Amino acid sequence: MRKCCALVLSGLFLVLAACAQPPRGAWTDEAGAGRYVFGDDGQVSISLAGAQHQGRYTRQDERVRIELATGSVLEFQLQDDGSLLGPMGVRLRPVDE
Secondary structure: OHHHHHHHHHHHHHHHHHHOOOOOEEEEEOOOOEEEEEOOOOEEEEEEOOEEEEEEEEEEOOEEEEEEOOOOEEEEEEOOOOOEEOHHHOEEEEOOO
C-alpha cells in the first residue's frame, strides 16, 4: 500500500512540475508578425515589426511576465489550450521546428 501511495504521489508531483514550466523555445503570434524565443536561462528575444528586443521573463502561476531591456513590461496569461494571451489580444503559440 505504501509503495502504491508513493508511486501515485511521485507521479502527481511530476505532472505538477511539468505544468509549472515556463515557456521554452520559439513562439509566434497568429499573424506571424512577431517571434518570441524563450531561453532556458530566463532570457527572451523578441522580433516584432522588424525590430529586435531583448529581455528577461518569469512565470508565476498562469502568468508569464516579460521585462524588456527598455524597462517595458509585457504580461501574458497561459490559456487552457496552451497558448499565451497578451496585451491587445496578442495570442502566442509554440512554433513547430
